[in-house]
Amino acid sequence: xxxxxxxxxxxxxxxxxxxxxxxxxxxxHGDRAPAGRTMPLxxxxxxxxxxxxxxxxxxxxxxxxxxxxxxEDGRGWASLGLAYVRQARITADPRYYPRADGALRRSLRILxxxxxxxxxxxxxxxAEHDFEAALTLGTRVRDLNPYxxxxxxxxxxxxxxxxxxxxxxxxxxxMVDTRPDTxxxxxxxxxxxxxxxxxxxxxxMQQARGxxxxxxxxxxxxxxLGLLYLNQGRLVRASEMFRDGARLDPSSVQTLLGxxxxxxxxxxxxxxxxxxxxxxxxxxxxxxxxxxxDLSRLSGDGAAATDSYDLARVGLELLESSGANADLETALxxxxxxxxxTxxxxAEAAWxxxxxxxxxxxxxxxxxxNERDHEAARYARRARSLGTREGLFFYHAGVIExxxxxxxxxxxxxxxxxxxDPWFSILGTQDARRLLHSRSAG
Numbered sequence: 225x226x227x228x229x230x231x232x233x234x235x236x237x238x239x240x241x242x243x244x245x246x247x248x249x250x251x252x253h254g255d256r257a258p259a260g261r262t263m264p265l266x267x268x269x270x271x272x273x274x275x276x277x278x279x280x281x282x283x284x285x286x287x288x289x290x291x292x293x294x295x296e297d298g299r300g301w302a303s304l305g306l307a308y309v310r311q312a313r314i315t316a317d318p319r320y321y322p323r324a325d326g327a328l329r330r331s332l333r334i335l336x337x338x339x340x341x342x343x344x345x346x347x348x349x350x351a352e353h354d355f356e357a358a359l360t361l362g363t364r365v366r367d368l369n370p371y372x373x374x375x376x377x378x379x380x381x382x383x384x385x386x387x388x389x390x391x392x393x394x395x396x397x398x399m400v401d402t403r404p405d406t407x408x409x410x411x412x413x414x415x416x417x418x419x420x421x422x423x424x425x426x427x428x429m430q431q432a433r434g435x436x437x438x439x440x441x442x443x444x445x446x447x448x449l450g451l452l453y454l455n456q457g458r459l460v461r462a463s464e465m466f467r468d469g470a471r472l473d474p475s476s477v478q479t480l481l482g483x484x485x486x487x488x489x490x491x492x493x494x495x496x497x498x499x500x501x502x503x504x505x506x507x508x509x510x511x512x513x514x515x516x517x518d519l520s521r522l523s524g525d526g527a528a529a530t531d532s533y534d535l536a537r538v539g540l541e542l543l544e545s546s547g548a549n550a551d552l553e554t555a556l557x558x559x560x561x562x563x564x565x566t567x568x569x570x571a572e573a574a575w576x577x578x579x580x581x582x583x584x585x586x587x588x589x590x591x592x593x594n595e596r597d598h599e600a601a602r603y604a605r606r607a608r609s610l611g612t613r614e615g616l617f618f619y620h621a622g623v624i625e626x627x628x629x630x631x632x633x634x635x636x637x638x639x640x641x642x643x644x645d646p647w648f649s650i651l652g653t654q655d656a657r658r659l660l661h662s663r664s665a666g
Contacts, residue, residue, distance in 0.1 A: 280307060280310060280311060284308070287300060287307055291304060291327075298330075298338055299338070299340060300331075301327045301330045302331040302344055303340070304327045305327035305331060306340075308320045308321075308323045309321075309344065309347050312324065313351060314507055315507065316507055316508050318542050318543050321348065321351070321546050321548065324348050328344040328345050329345075332345075337368070342361050343374055343375065343378060346358045347378065352546075352548040353385075355382045355577075356386070356577075358381070358382040359379060359386065362378035362379040366379055373402040373407075373408065374407075376396070377396070377399045379392075380392045380393070380399060385580060386579065387580035389418070396411045396415055406432045406441055407432075409429070409431045409435065410429065410445070410448070412431075412432075413426075413428035413429040413452075417455075417613075418610060418612055419611060420610070420611040425452050426452050429449050430449065432445050433445035440472070440473045440475075442472050443469040443470075443478075444476075446479070447479050449465045450464075450479075451482065454482075454489075454645070454647060457646055459489055459490070462482065462485075462486060463486045465482070466486060475506075477503050477507045477512075480499050480500075480502055481500075481512070481515075484503065484515075484519075489646070497516070500519050503515075504516050510539040510550075510557070511553070513533075513535050513536040514532065515650060517532030518650035522650060522651065522654070533561050540553060540557060549577070551571070551574035552570075552571075552574040552582060552586050555568075555570035555574055555586040555589075555590050556586055556589060556590075559571075559586075559589045559593045567589075568590040568591065568593075570590070571589075574586055574587075581606065581609065584604075584607040585603070585604070585607035585614075585616070585617050585620055587603040588600045588601070588603035588604035588606075588607060588620055591603065592620070592624050592627065595627075597627040597628045598628060600624045601624050604624050607621070614644070615644050615653075616641070616652060618637050618638070618641035619637075619638060619641040619655075619656050621637045622634045622637030622638035622640075623659070638660050641653075642657070
């Protein structure tokens with residue numbers, strides 16, 4: 225089910241920020257975080273830069289002209305490849321991925337082993353959800369230069385997405401120790417959010433904002449501060465952050481997403497829909513299109529909802545056909561709107577590739593829609609093993625427990641979902657309230 229504002233994962237941070245930092249994480253070593261703590265997010269990159277689409281178009285045109293006039297400019301090809309990776313993320317057009325790959329490999333042919341191209345390929349692999357490849361490439365650069373903060377960042381991103389949290393957090397610690405800036409503090413914030421420490425996550429994101437070098441970077445941090453305040457139930461403060469982000473970077477899709485969530489939380493559904501339509505018009509990613517479908521469904525416009533879901537399915541298929549891995553997204557989408565068997569096959573593929581808490585949640589939900597709730601409960605517990613304040617995980621676990629006949633446990637989990645994040649999902653929050661009301665009324 226669509227989640228308006230909650231779209232942060234370590235990959236979104238890596239694709240939006242490719243930078244580094246220095247602040248103590250207070251983390252443990254090994255593959256598991258301490259018991260009772262948890263929570264994953266999304267990647268970003270100042271290396272790629274959160275700038276506006278028009279500026280990125282101009283940058284790409286300038287880089288294309290640069291390599292046309294100097295075809296042996298290896299660094300120019302690397303920069304062009306990175307720009308294509310970012311363009312693919314902003315436009316949701318997977319055709320930019322092969323262009324990025326071609327430019328980055330051209331750079332390597334001209335300058336064998338150059339770290340810019342290797343890190344670009346790592347970012348491309350992460351964008352395509354090939355986290356093992358991202359880890360291999362990032363590790364190669366890190367081993368060549370242990371003081372490359374970006375390399376430690378991309379290695380940490382890949383490890384976290386693969387579910388190797390202890391080692392991923394340690395890599396972020398090294399990144400932070402090596403170079404403090406927006407990217408590294410953003411990863412500190414993400415780590416603390418994953419571990420359920422929202423006050424710590426907010427402090428780290430505020431530090432990330434202090435290092436922001438452009439209005440677009442500052443807007444990016446404002447957006448994520450807004451998300452963290454939403455997760456605390458602080459709607460007024462969240463709204464202030466989203467409006468601040470929109471002021472700093474009027475082209476930002478993320479701040480519009482946040483403002484749509486605020487509108488929905490204030491029961492202004494028409495405004496939420498208008499803002500979401502603007503988001504999809506600018507960046508028609510499957511995630512955003514699904515959210516628009518859910519808002520349309522909530523508005524009673526079933527035809528528009530169906531159109532959005534059909535478009536989202538096409539978007540996921542395009543990602544797969546371009547070489548990107550969309551197993552996790554497909555699993556959740558099919559579980560909510562499509563075919564249970566397809567959902568489970570995709571979830572099993574995602575789980576085989578990465579043992580993250582997100583993959584565990586997808587397995588739990590796909591097993592549930594296939595009426596295998598006793599198995600689903602085990603994965604739902606795994607999804608909550610880090611202590612993450614993720615409402616969707618608690619909602620899925622609650623529905624699963626109700627299906628198993630554990631009504632008190634199910635109601636407790638549903639109440640927890642709404643307590644940790646009252647706006648965790650457009651339709652899920654409505655369903656959680658309905659289930660709690662029907663059970664109490666009964």
